[in-house]
Amino acid sequence: MRCPFCHSDDDRVIDTRSAEGGYMIRRRRVCSNCSRRFQTVEKIEQQALRVVKRDNTREPLDREKIRRGIERACSKRPVTSDRIEQLVQSIESNIYNDYETEIPAKEVGEIVMGHLAKLDEVAYIRFASVYQEFHTAKDFIHEVARLTQGPIPSRS
Incomplete structure (x- = not known):
């Protein structure tokens, strides 16, 4: 995952939480390069209906x-x-x-x-x-x- 601030691809996950009843995962990350925090969301990709x-x-x-x-x-x-x-x-x-x-x-x-x-x-x-x-x-x-x-x- 690239940092949205410095565009480095070196980060680590500091917290993971389930959302929307388990259909989504939110991850808090910290960039190893600039030390800024950001959040990502993972969601199941469903076939386009x-x-x-x-x-x-x-x-x-x-x-x-x-x-x-x-x-x-x-x-x-x-x-x-x-x-x-x-x-x-x-x-x-x-x-x-x-x-x-x-x-x-x-x-x-x-x-x-x-x-x-x-x-x-x-x-x-x-x-x-x-x-x-x-x-x-x-x-x-x-x-x-x-x-x-x-x-x-x-x-x-």
Whole structure:
């Protein structure tokens, strides 16, 4: 590993810690040349999974896009940043366990909604209203009824 300050490749690890539930390792290092400290992160490199959008275009699965959607849905709700990170990690794990190369965007949304429904009902309704493109108050009422009472016949 090259020092980001003096570019020497002579350093030593002074501390190693697991992060993100064991999916990442953080290492604190000290450069033997300039004695400055820096931190590195090791993460499992996963095969690039592509999301198939409604118009059949494909784009890489973006963990940050999932996080942003969840953060917006959980805005001003009693949900901690750590809990959001755990949720994103769990969603990402589910997706990589169930799909190898491609996943329909609809499935990503359904997986996120399933996790949000367990986490916070208000955040779930917020996310669902954008994801399912609610247009009327009836759409909200139908989804709240479904969430609180179980499945209801199709939305009209």
